[in-house]
Amino acid sequence: MSAWKPGSPHQYQPVYAPAPGPAPVYAQSSYAPPPGPPPDAGYGGGYGGDTKSPYEGERFKPRKRINDPIFLILFIAQLVGFIIISVITLRNFSGNAGGLGGGVGSDDSGSRITLNYHTVYLLLFVTGAGLLLSAIYLMLTRAFTKAIMHITLVLSILLNIGICVYYWITKYWSGAIIFTVIALLSVFAYWGYRARIPLASLLLQVVMDVTKHHPSVYFVAFMALILQAALSVWYTFTVIATYVKYTPGSPTCEFGVSCSSAKVVGFIVYETFSFLWTSQVIGNVALATLAGGPFGSWYYFGPREQGMMPAHPTLSSFVRASTLSLGSIAFGSLIVTLLELLRMLLNMVRNSANADGHPVEACLALCAECFIGCIESAVEYFNRYAYIEIALYGKPYLEASKDTWRLFKDRGIDALVNDSLVGMTLTWGAYAIGLLCSLFAYLYLRYTHPAYNADGQYTAPVLVFAFLIGLQCSLTLSSAIEAGVSTIFVGLGEDPQVLAIRAPPLFAMIASTYPQVVQGVPRV
Secondary structure (H helix, E strand, C coil): CCCCCCCCCCCCCCCCCCCCCCCCCCCHHHHCCCCCCCCCCCCCCCCCCCCCCCCHHHCCCCCCCCCCHHHHHHHHHHHHHHHHHHHHHHHCCCCCCCCCCCCCCCCCCCCCCCCCHHHHHHHHHHHHHHHHHHHHHHHHHHHCHHHHHHHHHHHHHHHHHHHHHHHHHCCCHHHHHHHHHHHHHHHHHHHHHHHCHHHHHHHHHHHHHHHHCCHHHHHHHHHHHHHHHHHHHHHHHHHHHHHHHHCCCCHHHHHCCCCCHHHHHHHHHHHHHHHHHHHHHHHHHHHHHHHHHHHHHHHHHCCHHHCCCCCCHHHHHHHHHHCCCHHHHHHHHHHHHHHHHHHHHHHHHHHHHHHCCCHHHHHHHHHHHHHHHHHHHHHHHHHHHHHHHHHHHCCCHHHHHHHHHHHHHHHCCCCHHHHHHHHHHHHHHHHHHHHHHHHHHHHHHHHHCCHHHCCCCCHHHHHHHHHHHHHHHHHHHHHHHHHHHHHHHHHHHHCHHHHHHHCHHHHHHHHHHCCCHHHCCCCC
16 A cells, blocks of 8 residues: 655655555555544544534534525426427427438438438437546546646647637637737746646645545546436437427428527527536536535545544435525526526627628627636636535525635635646546547548538538537536545635645645645634
8 A cells, every 4th residue: 555755745645555456445644633632522533622523614414494496496497498398399300300311320312401310329429439538538637647737738828829820810800819818828827837737736636536435426427427418418309309390491391380590599599598507507516416425525524434424425415415505506507607608699799790891899799708708717616616615514605605705815816726727637638528529520420421411511510519518528527526626625725734634745735835725714
C-alpha cells in the first residue's frame, strides 16, 4: 500500500493501493486522527476540540420541508407539457411518414422531404460512442493529469487565436475585434494559470482516488448519464417527428394535419426549452446527490472503513435532492436555461444581421451574446456551489445563494481558479468527444447515403444533434468529478482542519498558496 512520501510534501501519492481484488483500506497514516479528545468528544470524530460536528447547522439532517415549491410545480408542469407534445407528434409517426431512403439496412429509395428514423439509428450510435469516449477520457485524465491540464490550457488559447484569425480572414469585423481581445487576454492569463496546474492536478487526483473506493459515485454518474442519453434520444425522436408531421410538403400534411413553419418553430422552441431545463435538473440532482452523499460524507466523517460514515449516504442524499430540494434545484436550473435560450436567440439575430449585410447590428448582437454568455457561465459556476449548500444543509435556493456568495467573499475568489482549471480540463474533453461524435455522424451520412440528405440539406442539423449528444454525455459524467472538487472547496472554507486529516499534502499546498482559505468561514 502506498503512503505519503515525507520527502516530497507537495507531491500527491494515492492513498489507496490501486490493485485488483478486494478493495484496500485507506492508509491509516494519512487519515489517522491527530492527538486530541476521545471519540465521544464533540461528534465522535476525534478530530480535535476545534472541529465542528458533521451535523452542525442541520448538515446532513435538514428540516422536513419542501423548498421553493413554486418552481417545483413549474418544472413538473413543463415536463408534462413536453410529454403531451411528444405523444401528439409521435402518435402517428412511423417510418412511412417521411421517407425510408438510405441508412442502416436500407437502400436509397424513399421520400426526400425531411428526416426519418434512420437518423434515430445514427443518433443512437452516437450516444453509445459518447458513453464509451467519456469513460476513456476520465481514465486518461487520471493517468496523465498534469499533461492533459497543460494541453487543454494551450488548446483554449489556440482556439481563441484560431477563431480570431478566421474572423479576420472572412472579414467578419465585429467578431474579429471581440475575439482579438479575448485571444490577447487568454495569452496574458496563460502564465498565471500555468503556475496553478500543480495544485489543480493534485486536487483532481485526490478526488478521483476517493471515487475509486466509493462505487456509488460512478453509479450516480452513470445513472445520470443514462437518463441524459435517454432524454436526448427522446428529444431527438420528438424533434424528428415534429419535422415529419408539420413541415410544409410532408406526406402527413395530405391527411388533414395542419402544417406550417410557425408551428414547427413553436414546437421545437418549447421542446428545446424543456430539454435544456430537464437536462440541467438531471445533472444538478446528480451533483447534489454526490455532494451530500459520498463526497460530503467522506470529508466530514472520514472513509467508510473508520466506521463513522452514516449508512447509505448516497441514497439518503438522493432522496433529499429529488424530493425536498428538487424545487430549489429547478429554480437555479431555470435561470441558466433562460440565459441559454436568450443567448441562442441573440446568435440567430447576429447571423441574420450578418447575412443581410448589417455589420453594426451584427456587432451589437455579438457583444450582447458574449455578455449573456459570460453571465450564463458565471451563474452556472456559482450555482454549483449553491447546490452543494442545498445538498448539505437543505436550504432554499436564495438562502443557499447568499451563503455561497459570503463563502466566496470570505475565502477569496482567487483560489477558485484551481477549480476552474479542473472544470476546463473536463469541459475540453467534452468538446473533443462532441466533435468526435459529430465526425462519426458525418461519416455515417457520407457512406450510407440516406435519401432525405441527398442534397446535403440536413447534414448541419444532424451534426449539431450528434455534437450536443456527445457533449451532454461527457459533461454529465464529468460532473461527478467536479462535484467532488467543489465539495472539497466548500468543506475547506467551513472546516479546513478536516482536510488536513483527509489529504495532508493537498492541505499543505493550499495553505502555502492561499493562507486565507484555510482560516475557515465563521457561521452567522
